[in-house]
Amino acid sequence: MDWQEISGGVTAPRGFRAAGITAGLKASGLPDLALILSDVDAIAAGVFTTSQVRAACVEYCRQQLAVKPSARAILCNSGQANAATGEGGWEDAIASANSLAGALNIAPEAILLASTGVIGQRIKMDALIAGIPRLVAAAAPDGGDTAAKAIMTTDLVSKSIALEMMLGDRVVRMGGMAKGSGMIHPNMATLLAFVTCDAAVSTTLWQQMLGRAADKSFNQITVDGDTSTNDTLIALANGESRTPAIVQPGAEADKLEAMLTAVCQYLAKSIARDGEGATCLIEVQVSGTPTDREARQIAREIAGSSLLKAAVFGHDPNWGRIAMAAGKAGVPFDQNNLAVSLGEIQLMANGQPLAFDRVAASNYLKAASQGEYLKTDTVLISVSVGNGHGTGIAWGCDLSYDYVKINAEYTT
């Protein structure tokens, strides 16, 4: 890896400020309004939910980025998702952008929006509008961490990261923050992720890089197979690193894309690990397919199997469920080539079960559930389905009683 981890989250790159405040949108009194602000126009790329039921803020961002792929600011509220809120919800989105534009003295077109919270609830606009001047005043070059906290709903931990590396003879930095997968208050379910970068890069390349990075990160995690109405990933690049502009594919572009992928994967893994009721992270590595796409598809199918997830929670080295899940991914392969390992323990080869130390395998699962967040709490499942060169990784978490408990509680 060419980069090293630094502190600061989304404000680590030069020319970015951020803030998070309690505007009064959440009943809990916890921070609920976040701002990411670039000192200059940043090029902006976005990836959004594929759902047919999309929040007003998602529609708003899609329209803005289609007209002009650049932005100065991202405003994100938690508490209300502003999804399935009809015309009124759309007007709230416009009003939010206009209010922030006025406070920043910039054009409303330079603002992107995101929301997370209860579906079908309108944003508490009085509180949001009243909070905006305070939010703008709070925006600071070290505000990344407070912004990351203000977009949490029922996440147990806030999720942010920053990396830096040399590009030519200058330092380029990238920061990211995300939320997702907590759900104590039913109806909440959203993945939001924001990446900042001070590299200079062309709009087209940046959007392509983000799409590919999303395919290898956020599109490869699963907690419960349910897709939110509000899923949003936005990446800003403002050029403030003064590194040479990257305008075509090549070694420099590859380095930047690798860094972007690393940031997205870190955030994606953080979300999977913080899945509702989860006791560990599950990483599924698949190889042997003709292309990477097919390997990713099988990996995600395995990571999403309820039966496998429950077995991991029960520390049960139940390899039959891994074979079952691989088989149903819709990717053709010869079952006589199937091989499965759990950590270092091989469970299956040539499509047939191997004798293995069941107690050691169970202890491996037990150790993961007692491990340290994102460090030693990972269950590694390796699957090979043939001789192809394709590889892919997916991440998920186990299925525990708490998942049911969290999601069965009354809204009322």
Next chain:
Amino acid sequence: MDWQEISGGVTAPRGFRAAGITAGLKASGLPDLALILSDVDAIAAGVFTTSQVRAACVEYCRQQLAVKPSARAILCNSGQANAATGEGGWEDAIASANSLAGALNIAPEAILLASTGVIGQRIKMDALIAGIPRLVAAAAPDGGDTAAKAIMTTDLVSKSIALEMMLGDRVVRMGGMAKGSGMIHPNMATLLAFVTCDAAVSTTLWQQMLGRAADKSFNQITVDGDTSTNDTLIALANGESRTPAIVQPGAEADKLEAMLTAVCQYLAKSIARDGEGATCLIEVQVSGTPTDREARQIAREIAGSSLLKAAVFGHDPNWGRIAMAAGKAGVPFDQNNLAVSLGEIQLMANGQPLAFDRVAASNYLKAASQGEYLKTDTVLISVSVGNGHGTGIAWGCDLSYDYVKINAEYTT
């Protein structure tokens, strides 16, 4: 409906006998070997798992039916799935068929096989072979119910049905039995269903009817989104009703297909209701799509949503999750046309939430969880997404603590 329900299960149609015995394949000592026998050659149609990892018996049936779509007998064992058992498992399948063929004095090609149980375990062949003479001797014209019991694994109830109706001036009968969705001993997960019929119908029509019936029944149920290595649906028609042969589409063929669909739907609903840990049946009716296929797709996506299933378990009328699940089905629709009802209570219209009696809605869910099996224990969710003429139904069950408990227990 043209038909009425009668007793007898798979032996209700003329010319069928059946038996179920304890051969000693299961440690529990419960019945574990079943036989369905037609007095004469019956045409046979089959629908099998789409998984890339398929049990030996599935491969065996696919090959047999490809060569000659007829059969005299179906042999089904529970206890071991004979999946992921390699060459040895294939030899076990051949030996099972040969043994039964010898006892019945018919060709091995006239026998179809099915297995359910632990993946990766070979069938206890000594016990099976020793049991076959006893099984053949026990085959009786009233043996449908004992056969239905012998294919259970951890099902809480056995599942069988029989219908009869007039076709021309003669009575035609159809019977069915199925198992699925119980899973106390991990690694077990199989849907098996067998239909018998004494109508005379052409092979081509019968296979077409079965494919369409499966699409409206077994392919529309979901318990946990996991597809078994052994899923098998076989339908036999032996002509013993002496009704005129149905050899082309028309009113008679439509009547028979409607009856076949009814049998398949009854069995499919029985399996969904008996899903692991389930407290109720969830029926999702979708309308307003361009074609039926799209409606079925949305219905199944909603019935399979973990979040919705957990909400139903918690008696939480959480309509946002229904909208979310509809949106992620991969079927395009205008979210402003979305309407959602729970029983008689309308929750959402024109893509926006309605005010509704939350207590009444919660009580509706509560009543279902206390209702009688397959009678008053159904939660009805109706969704409309537009003005098209397509309709579709799917069935599922709620997600409870017991689902996690059942599947987190140790195999060892």
